[in-house]
Amino acid sequence: MLYDMIARIQFEKRSGAARSVLFFAPLLSVVVGLCFAGIFIGVTGKNPLAIYILMFEGAFGSAYGLSETVVKAIPLMLTSLAVSLAFRMQLWNIGAEGQLYMGAFGATWLALNFPDWPNYVLLPAMLALGFIMGGLWGLLPAIPRAYFKVNETITTLLLNYVAILWVDYLVYGPWKDPNGFNFPITAPFSDSAVLPSLGPTRIHAGLFLAILAAGVLYVVLKHTKWGFEIRVSGESAVAANYAGMNYIKNILLVMFISGGLAGIAGMTEVSGITQRLQHGISPGYGYSAIIIAWLARLNPWAIVIVSFVFGGLLVGGYSIQTSGLPAATVAMLQGAILFFVVGGEIFVEHRLKISGKRGNK
Amino acid sequence: MEQSLLTAILATGVIAGTPILYAALGELLCEQAGVLNLGVEGMMLVGAVTGFLVTLQSNSQWLGLGIAIVAGGLMALIHAFLTISLRANQVVSGLALTIFGTGLSGYLGQTLIGVPLAVTFKPLPIPGLSQIPILGPIFFQHDVLVYLSYVLVAVCWFGLYRTRTGLKLRAVGENPGAADAAGVNVFAVRYTYVIIGGMLAGMGGAYLSLAYAPSWLENMTAGRGWIAVALVIFATWNPAKAFWGSWLFGTVDVLGFHLQTLGITVSSFFLKMLPYIITIVVLIIVSRETKKRHVAAPGALGIPYNREER
Numbered sequence: 205m206l207y208d209m210i211a212r213i214q215f216e217k218r219s220g221a222a223r224s225v226l227f228f229a230p231l232l233s234v235v236v237g238l239c240f241a242g243i244f245i246g247v248t249g250k251n252p253l254a255i256y257i258l259m260f261e262g263a264f265g266s267a268y269g270l271s272e273t274v275v276k277a278i279p280l281m282l283t284s285l286a287v288s289l290a291f292r293m294q295l296w297n298i299g300a301e302g303q304l305y306m307g308a309f310g311a312t313w314l315a316l317n318f319p320d321w322p323n324y325v326l327l328p329a330m331l332a333l334g335f336i337m338g339g340l341w342g343l344l345p346a347i348p349r350a351y352f353k354v355n356e357t358i359t360t361l362l363l364n365y366v367a368i369l370w371v372d373y374l375v376y377g378p379w380k381d382p383n384g385f386n387f388p389i390t391a392p393f394s395d396s397a398v399l400p401s402l403g404p405t406r407i408h409a410g411l412f413l414a415i416l417a418a419g420v421l422y423v424v425l426k427h428t429k430w431g432f433e434i435r436v437s438g439e440s441a442v443a444a445n446y447a448g449m450n451y452i453k454n455i456l457l458v459m460f461i462s463g464g465l466a467g468i469a470g471m472t473e474v475s476g477i478t479q480r481l482q483h484g485i486s487p488g489y490g491y492s493a494i495i496i497a498w499l500a501r502l503n504p505w506a507i508v509i510v511s512f513v514f515g516g517l518l519v520g521g522y523s524i525q526t527s528g529l530p531a532a533t534v535a536m537l538q539g540a541i542l543f544f545v546v547g548g549e550i551f552v553e554h555r556l557k558i559s560g561k562r563g564n565k
Numbered sequence: 566m567e568q569s570l571l572t573a574i575l576a577t578g579v580i581a582g583t584p585i586l587y588a589a590l591g592e593l594l595c596e597q598a599g600v601l602n603l604g605v606e607g608m609m610l611v612g613a614v615t616g617f618l619v620t621l622q623s624n625s626q627w628l629g630l631g632i633a634i635v636a637g638g639l640m641a642l643i644h645a646f647l648t649i650s651l652r653a654n655q656v657v658s659g660l661a662l663t664i665f666g667t668g669l670s671g672y673l674g675q676t677l678i679g680v681p682l683a684v685t686f687k688p689l690p691i692p693g694l695s696q697i698p699i700l701g702p703i704f705f706q707h708d709v710l711v712y713l714s715y716v717l718v719a720v721c722w723f724g725l726y727r728t729r730t731g732l733k734l735r736a737v738g739e740n741p742g743a744a745d746a747a748g749v750n751v752f753a754v755r756y757t758y759v760i761i762g763g764m765l766a767g768m769g770g771a772y773l774s775l776a777y778a779p780s781w782l783e784n785m786t787a788g789r790g791w792i793a794v795a796l797v798i799f800a801t802w803n804p805a806k807a808f809w810g811s812w813l814f815g816t817v818d819v820l821g822f823h824l825q826t827l828g829i830t831v832s833s834f835f836l837k838m839l840p841y842i843i844t845i846v847v848l849i850i851v852s853r854e855t856k857k858r859h860v861a862a863p864g865a866l867g868i869p870y871n872r873e874e875r
Contacts, residue, residue, distance in 0.1 A: 244669060296656050345845075354852040357603060357656060358795045362841040365788050373834035494660055532671020532783065539607075539665025543643060546653040546661060 229548045230499050234513075237541030244536065255524055255533075262523025263516035269523075271405040275477065277515030278407075279304065279469040279486065281414035281508055283493035285421055286465035288502040290342075292425065293438045293458050299345065299360030300466040301490025302367030303338040307467025308474045309371055310337030312390060312481040315474070316379065319394035326396045330471055331413075338467015339460040341367060346459030350452045356459075364490065375483050388483035399476035410472030414511075417465060418504040425504070434458060466490065487518065488535065495542045514538070568699075574823050575816060576703045579711060580777060582815025584609070584769040584786075586714050588793035589800070589807045590721055591765025595641075596797055597725065598758035599738035599865040602644050603659025605766050606790025607666020612637045612770030614670040617677060617781045626684045630710075630771050637767015638760045640666060645759040649752060652869035667784065677781040686710055686776035708776050710768075717765075721804035734758060738863035741870040751870050766790065788841060795844045799851050802863065817843045 242252030263273050283300040290297035310333035318326060345359035375388040383391070401408040425431035437444040437454050444451045469489065474481050496514050500506035521534035588605050595602050612633035620629030644662050647653040686708040694705040704715075725731040736744040737754045745751050769789075774781055792814055800806035821836025855861065 244672065248673070298660065348849045348852065352849060352852045354849050355795075355798065358791055358798075359845050359848060361791050362788065362795070362845055365841045366838050369834045369838050373832055376834070377832060491664055494657070495664070498657055530671055530675035532668045532675070534668065535664055536668030536672050539661050539663075539668050542657070542661035542664060543647065546657045547647045547651050549653055550651045 225552050226501075229552055230501075230510075230545060233499070233544035233548050234541050237544045238537065240543070241537045241540040245533070250529070255527070255529065258524055258527065259517070259520025263520040269519060271407055272519045273512065273515040274411065275406045275408075275515070276518045277511040278410045278414050278476075279473055279489045280492055280496060280511040280514050280518075282410075282417060282469035282472070283466045283489045284496040284500070284507045284511055285414070285417050285504060286462045286469070287490075287493045288497035288500070288504070288507060289421060289425075289434075289465070290458055290462040291497055292502055293434050293454065295346075295349070295455065295459060295462075296357040297342060297360050297459060297462050298357055298494065299342065299363050299463070299490070300469075300493050301486060301488065302360070302364035303341045303463040303466035304470040304473070304486050304490055305364075305367040305371045306341040307334035307338035307464075307470030308481055308485055309367075309374070309470070310334045310467065311471035312379075312393075312474055315393045315397035316390060319397060321396060323396035323398075327399065327475070330397065330475060331468065334467045334471030335464040336467070338470060339464035342459040342461075342463020342466070343456060346456050349459075350455040371481065371485070372483055375481055379481065381480070390481045393475065393479045397475060398479050399472060401476065406477060408472065408476030410468075410476050413468060413472060415508060417468070418508050422504040466493075487531070491535075492518075492538055495538050495545070498542065499545050570823070570827075572699055572702050574819065575812075576706065577819045577823075578812055578816030579704060580707055580815065581818040582811035582813075583707075583711050583714050584772040584777060585789050585793050585796060585814055586718070586808060586811035587769030587772060588766045588790055589796040589811060590714075590717060590804060591637075591762035591769070592794055593797045593800065593802055593804060593807060594721065594734070594758045594765075595762030596866055597734050597738045597802060597863055598755045599741060599863055599868065599870070600645070600648055600755055600759050601655045601659065601867045602641065602662070602759060602762055603656060603794060604640065604644055604662025604666060604763075604790075605793050606786055606788070607663035607670075608637045608640045608763050608766035609666075609770035609773070609786045609790045609793075610670035610784070611640050611666045612767030613774040613785060614674040614677070614770075614781060615767075616771030617682070617774040618673065620682055620684060620775060621677070621680065624684055626682075626686055626775050629775055630768065633767045633771035633775075634764045635767070637770065638764040640767070641760050641763020644763070645756050648869060649755045649759070652871060655867050655869070663790070671783045674781045674783060678783065680781070682775070682779045685779040686772075710772055710776055715808075718804050718808045725804065735863070738865055741865050745870075745872065755870070766793075769793070792840060792844050795848050798855075798862075799847055801851075801855060813847075814840060814844065 238256060245252040245255060263269050283304060286300050286303070287297050311330040314326065314330045314333055341363060345356050345363060348354035348359065349356040372388070375390055379390045381389050381391040399408040399410060425434065433444065433449045433454060436447060437449060437451055441451050473485050478485060492514055496507060496510045500510045517534055517537065521531060524533065525531060588609055592602060592605055615636040616629040616633030619632040620626050623629065640662060644658055647658045648655045688706055688708050690706040691712070695701045725735065733744065733749050734754060737749060737751050741751045770786065773785055778785070796807055796810045796814060799810045818840045821833065821839055824831065824836060825833070
């Protein structure tokens with residue numbers, strides 16, 4: 205029987221996670237995840253290895269590919285940092301996608317209404333409003349979560365649909381550029397609303413913002429009293445309350461900052477990349493963020509590195525579209541990788557043991 | 566409002582609610598066993614695309630439905646293995662399932678967009694019952710799968726609350742340690758209901774692509790899987806309430822369309838937001854109520870069972 209076979213698999217607790225396992229587990233998850241997804245690609249009659257090589261070359265094989273990989277890594281870093289902060293407190297913020305859209309909305313509102321402000325005023329203002337709009341979108345599900353224990357996984361997720369429809373309403377409706385040949389885009393931003401970029405590449409100043417955010421988050425979580433409170437609250441709400449920490453206040457604050465970071469990703473995308481608001485500004489950065497945060501074990505510096513790898517996955521995804529594969533292939537790969545990350549988790553703290561007989565109780 | 570129009574709205578509400586109902590019943594059983602599966606959206610999408618693909622190839626909507634059910638079950642098996650055997654985090658595993666299912670369905674369905682189906686599930690009024698004024702058109706002039714969902718609600722309710730099997734299932738979700746001590750195979754029960762949950766989600770997805778809007782569109786579930794998860798909370802884990810809930814959400818879903826035919830001019834984007842916003846509002850109201858009335862989720866929901874730590 206299948207059940208008996210499964211029941212034979214047992215796990216023994218290790219006396220502490222081996223460092224080598226901590227390092228290799230995520231790496232192995234990526235490799236095995238690619239193999240797993242490769243089966244599905246193979247079944248449809250395509251050679252998965254050839255496709256992976258094509259992806260790798262597209263993402264890392266040229267200076268242009270590399271710079272594009274960095275470009276994609278920027279919003280991934282910001283949204284991953286955003287969700288990782290919430291995850292630390294066991295708050296499942298699955299709404300980074302929507303928070304990104306709301307951040308882009310806030311930044312665009314300023315860019316379209318005050319194009320004549322000098323850039324040293326306009327850009328910080330766009331950044332601030334992007335942060336606030338994303339933060340408010342994160343706060344919206346946090347309030348019922350804090351006071352009535354409403355499941356935030358579902359509410360944050362559903363708000364993604366609302367935010368995307370709201371931006372669609374704007375770009376198809378009142379904000380549509382009359383000179384845009386009927387495309388769902390706003391008018392282009394003035395020069396002072398555009399983030400400076402690195403030489404001829406599309407890599408923009410958002411990269412420094414993202415790395416700065418990683419640094420700040422690292423210091424705050426590791427070395428401040430508030431960071432300690434977040435970690436304790438994540439372990440147990442009861443313990444946090446007992447220790448005199450304001451659990452409800454921390455839920456609200458963490459979700460606001462989490463949403464705000466995702467909002468910044470929206471601001472840097474419209475200001476640095478598209479230079480206008482348009483339909484579909486994110487190919488699902490907010491969802492990839494969940495995988496990156498988990499793969500990086502919520503460590504801010506690891507997030508920076510893993511985001512770069514996933515940026516490559518996205519750019520590689522574009523290059524395989526020319527060979528007739530749909531964009532969805534990348535989502536399939538990401539999901540497969542996440543399976544092996546969550547599945548592999550147990551091997552970090554446990555040793556596998558297959559018993560001869562079903563264990564008696 | 567005219568009575569015939571109201572009847573029409575409620576009738577289309579039943580149809581729009583059917584895929585949500587199937588998925589919600591599956592999730593309900595899965596959660597009663599103590600396993601949270603947030604992969605409903607992904608399982609529905611895989612069900613929708615495989616159902617469509619097989620129906621297109623075989624010209625049999627029943628074979629398509631069957632394969633969709635199997636595909637949903639296989640997807641759920643991944644979640645079962647990760648969360649029950651490997652004791653992985655149920656939230657993250659479910660999210661992985663949704664991301665993977667979204668990608669897989671898009672990958673498999675890329676050549677199917679805009680392709681018409683020769684055979685679909687067509688309305689089949691029940692003789693006699695469909696003649697009842699008002700109730701007839703609302704409930705009994707639909708396709709077979711709608712009627713099957715009525716039966717399923719009754720079976721689930723009876724099974725859960727009136728049989729030994731249901732008692733075992735609820736015991737496993739409430740207190741797996743005690744159930745284990747009483748001789749119930751916790752692992753077997755959990756595996757079974759997670760897989761059944763996936764099969765029903767696959768069926769809900771197939772309803773979308775074979776009956777509701779016979780076609781394949783990338784991400785055609787549009788969040789219905791998430792609404793189904795919310796519906797389980799709304800229904801306080803009771804199949805009968807899930808039935809009324811799915812009807813409510815189905816009606817909200819089609820309301821936008823009907824408002825437009827009535828000449829009410831609200832941007833279609835706002836009408837499309839309605840189901841999501843209503844779901845959130847309902848979730849908040851229900852959560853407040855459950856807090857007061859002490860109707861809680863299954864005790865062990867979301868917690869992996871570890872025999873050694875019992």
